[in-house]
Amino acid sequence: MxxxxxxxxxxxxxxxxxxxxxxxxxxxxxxxxxxFFAYVRTQFATTIKxxxxxxxxxxxxxxxxxxxxxxxxxxxxxxxxxxxxxGKAERSIRTINNVLRxxxxxxxxxxxxxxxxxxxxxxxxxxLPTKTLASSTxxxxxxxxxxxxxxxxxxxxxxxxxMSSTAPHKLVPRSSLCxxxxxxxxxxxxxxxxxxSNRILTSRHVVFDETFFPxxxxxxxxxxxxxxxxxxxxxxxxxxxxxxKLVHTGTSTQHVSTHPGAQPETPTPGDAExxxxxxxxxxxxxxxxxxxxxxxxxxxxxxAGPLGSPTVGSAGPLGSxxxxxxxxxxxxxxxxxxxAAPVRTAQVAAxxxxxxxxxxxxxxxxxxxxxxxxxxxxxGKAGLAQPVDRLNLHAAPVSPLPRSVRDALTDPNWRAxxxxxxxxxxxxxxxxxxxxxxxxxxxxxxxxFRHKLHADGSLDRYKTHWxxxxxxxxxxxDYDETFSPVVKPATIRVILSLALSQDWPIHQxxxxxxxxHGTLEETVYCVQPTGFVDPSRPGMxxxxxxxxxxxxxxxxxxxxxxxxxxxxIGFTETKSxxxxxxxxxxxxxxxxxxxxxxxxxxxSSDQFxxxxxxxx
Amino acid sequence: MTRSAQGMFLSQRQYTxxxxxxxxxxxxxPCSTPVDLHSKLSEDGTRVDDATQYRSLAGALQYLxxxxxxxxxxxxxxxLYMHDPRQSHLAALKRILCYLQSTPTLGxxxxxxxxxxxxxxxxxxxxxxxxxxxxxFGYAVFLGDNLVSWSSKR
Numbered sequence: 001m002x003x004x005x006x007x008x009x010x011x012x013x014x015x016x017x018x019x020x021x022x023x024x025x026x027x028x029x030x031x032x033x034x035x036f037f038a039y040v041r042t043q044f045a046t047t048i049k050x051x052x053x054x055x056x057x058x059x060x061x062x063x064x065x066x067x068x069x070x071x072x073x074x075x076x077x078x079x080x081x082x083x084x085x086x087g088k089a090e091r092s093i094r095t096i097n098n099v100l101r102x103x104x105x106x107x108x109x110x111x112x113x114x115x116x117x118x119x120x121x122x123x124x125x126x127x128l129p130t131k132t133l134a135s136s137t138x139x140x141x142x143x144x145x146x147x148x149x150x151x152x153x154x155x156x157x158x159x160x161x162x163m164s165s166t167a168p169h170k171l172v173p174r175s176s177l178c179x180x181x182x183x184x185x186x187x188x189x190x191x192x193x194x195x196x197s198n199r200i201l202t203s204r205h206v207v208f209d210e211t212f213f214p215x216x217x218x219x220x221x222x223x224x225x226x227x228x229x230x231x232x233x234x235x236x237x238x239x240x241x242x243x244x245k246l247v248h249t250g251t252s253t254q255h256v257s258t259h260p261g262a263q264p265e266t267p268t269p270g271d272a273e274x275x276x277x278x279x280x281x282x283x284x285x286x287x288x289x290x291x292x293x294x295x296x297x298x299x300x301x302x303x304a305g306p307l308g309s310p311t312v313g314s315a316g317p318l319g320s321x322x323x324x325x326x327x328x329x330x331x332x333x334x335x336x337x338x339x340a341a342p343v344r345t346a347q348v349a350a351x352x353x354x355x356x357x358x359x360x361x362x363x364x365x366x367x368x369x370x371x372x373x374x375x376x377x378x379x380g381k382a383g384l385a386q387p388v389d390r391l392n393l394h395a396a397p398v399s400p401l402p403r404s405v406r407d408a409l410t411d412p413n414w415r416a417x418x419x420x421x422x423x424x425x426x427x428x429x430x431x432x433x434x435x436x437x438x439x440x441x442x443x444x445x446x447x448x449f450r451h452k453l454h455a456d457g458s459l460d461r462y463k464t465h466w467x468x469x470x471x472x473x474x475x476x477x478d479y480d481e482t483f484s485p486v487v488k489p490a491t492i493r494v495i496l497s498l499a500l501s502q503d504w505p506i507h508q509x510x511x512x513x514x515x516x517h518g519t520l521e522e523t524v525y526c527v528q529p530t531g532f533v534d535p536s537r538p539g540m541x542x543x544x545x546x547x548x549x550x551x552x553x554x555x556x557x558x559x560x561x562x563x564x565x566x567x568x569i570g571f572t573e574t575k576s577x578x579x580x581x582x583x584x585x586x587x588x589x590x591x592x593x594x595x596x597x598x599x600x601x602x603x604s605s606d607q608f609x610x611x612x613x614x615x616x
Numbered sequence: 617m618t619r620s621a622q623g624m625f626l627s628q629r630q631y632t633x634x635x636x637x638x639x640x641x642x643x644x645x646p647c648s649t650p651v652d653l654h655s656k657l658s659e660d661g662t663r664v665d666d667a668t669q670y671r672s673l674a675g676a677l678q679y680l681x682x683x684x685x686x687x688x689x690x691x692x693x694x695x696l697y698m699h700d701p702r703q704s705h706l707a708a709l710k711r712i713l714c715y716l717q718s719t720p721t722l723g724x725x726x727x728x729x730x731x732x733x734x735x736x737x738x739x740x741x742x743x744x745x746x747x748x749x750x751x752x753f754g755y756a757v758f759l760g761d762n763l764v765s766w767s768s769k770r
Contacts, residue, residue: 489682490757490765493626497726497762500623 107156518557627723
């Protein structure tokens with residue numbers, strides 16, 4: 001869940017108390033160990049005399065050796081491939097792993113929650129009576145007080161922490177469905193995973209439903225084997241095991257004095273202990289505990305009442321493994337990621353919302369899980385996403401701009417727009433279908449899609465254009481001249497200035513589909529529009545009668561056509577500017593500026609201006 | 617283009633604001649003049665990283681000179697170095713943008729006036745260019761009261 005892959009068990013040889021430390025890297029072992037030395041010194045006012053571990057390099061390296069030497073700690077390692085000499089720690093791992101597995105299975109939790117289960121397992125094992133301590137608990141042996149069992153709850157069960165103090169207002173629910181994920185080491189409270197937000201809350205005020213396991217309802221997916229690699233891979237695990245020996249001051253000194261030197265001497269490799277011996281003879285703690293003051297035994301039996309409850313809390317999960325409530329449901333299978341990667345997916349989040357019975361407007365949100373090794377938890381990693389409803393209000397009815405012609409043809413809105421454009425082209429007699437002549441260049445084309453918007457941003461209409469790829473034209477063959485004159489800015493200003501000084505009306509005209517009116521001097525062949533190929537004549541090409549957008553000579557063709565039309569109604573082109581046309585008949589004068597498809601027209605009277613516009 | 621009783625006002629205000637927006641200079645410090653009078657642009661200095669952006673901006677400013685005779689000279693100056701822009705040229709270009717920031721609403725006013733005469737004003741500096749020793753000249757053509765054509769050229 002948090003990038004952890006390993007864990008380190010530290011076992012107190014005397015009290016059998018277990019500490020577990022999740023590690024993301026084996027190289028973190030040493031720093032963890034050093035911190036643990038400081039922890040022992042502060043908490044128990046004692047020093048660690050010796051460390052028993054296996055041959056793992058994480059213990060046997062120069063930094064660690066220097067540390068042990070400078071602290072006067074004897075390092076006792078098992079012989080290579082003789083993990084039996086580290087039997088106590090190895091057996092503890094098995095115990096912890098058994099409990100961990102049971103906790104996960106019972107609650108149907110995904111393996112990603114193994115860290116929580118690990119801490120809870122160590123927490124429970126430390127509070128369970130053990131035979132080696134003569135039915136006393138490691139907790140009692142370490143702290144000399146009886147552990148409390150009243151607060152233990154079934155791991156992974158449903159719980160409802162009181163969240164009213166963080167509620168935005170008083171009308172929201174005071175709690176929501178959470179999954180109990182163990183006991184906080186820093187707080188006096190329970191850790192609860194809120195399913196809706198995937199947060200972990202620590203709370204003291206929690207109501208439990210110990211018969212209901214929320215994850216059992218969500219997933220019936222078998223655990224991903226990759227996520228359990230850390231249990232299978234023995235080599236990995238045993239190397240991160242360490243048995244530590246704590247020598248206590250106070251009452252424990254009695255134990256040390258009862259068996260003076262028993263602990264340090266017994267495990268000398270090859271000496272007192274034959275190779276291949278099991279963990280059994282290496283349990284000097286049991287005679288030690290047995291010979292302990294009877295007061296501790298009495299205390300243990302005195303706590304028999306409370307001892308009943310942990311059987312509910314921990315043995316329960318163990319026992320009900322076979323008959324666990326893992327009812328198969330119709331939930332979608334989880335897509336499990338790698339071992340260290342977060343395993344929760346968007347489907348889980350969605351179904352958890354449903355299971356809480358909230359009336360949230362949940363629409364399916366597609367989430368791609370982010371995977372990286374960084375320990376920081378992000379929403380992307382947890383598969384959380386919230387639909388942004390406020391943006392979706394406007395965009396719903398508008399078909400998006402299609403990425404390809406194929407997309408456009410499947411969309412009814414765009415299809416209709418394309419059909420209209422095609423009909424207009426055919427109606428204009430833009431081209432005639434001919435069979436492809438040999439040796440000519442056929443110009444390709446493409447569809448252009450645009451949203452035409454109103455001034456307020458709402459959709460006006462879907463606009464499509466069939467344009468030619470002018471760059472597929474070949475000079476000399478498909479076109480000769482492409483130059484099209486434009487107005488000089490000075491001419492515009494002179495005309496405007498003249499019109500102002502004479503108080504003439506000025507009119508601005510815009511020619512629609514200007515380029516389509518151009519007549520071509522050259523013969524140009526082009527392909528049939530994509531999606532509108534004549535089914536009876538698929539191999540034929542279009543011979544253009546009219547100019548079209550995208551052709552290199554289109555502006556020139558248009559200018560030529562319009563100029564000749566102007567000449568026919570009496571305008572003359574000026575010599576100084578090819579885009580200025582003057583009309584002069586008696587007292588009537590008109591100036592016309594042609595800027596591609598924009599026209600500025602001014603005339604000596606309103607009436608005459610209207611006449612000219614009509615003539616155009 | 618707006619018409620009023622006095623005449624007609626041609627302005628490219630929105631286009632000016634668009635240029636400033638596009639260059640991320642819409643919050644820049646306004647500047648009251650378009651050019652530093654005491655230094656001349658020359659061809660040395662380190663090359664600008666994005667020459668294409670420089671050219672695009674110079675072109676945009678050139679289009680702006682349609683209604684802005686006040687920046688005609690300096691735009692012509694920066695356009696001289698379009699082929700190989702240097703940091704000093706970019707600084708001059710930024711200076712123009714700062715000037716535009718302070719004067720986005722300026723434009724060309726065409727007044728009611730009888731087109732009595734055509735008046736041309738012109739000036740040149742003699743071999744003013746530090747690199748080529750060529751002259752820069754400019755002219756402004758008035759038709760009556762209205763400025764209709766202007767240019768600045770090296």
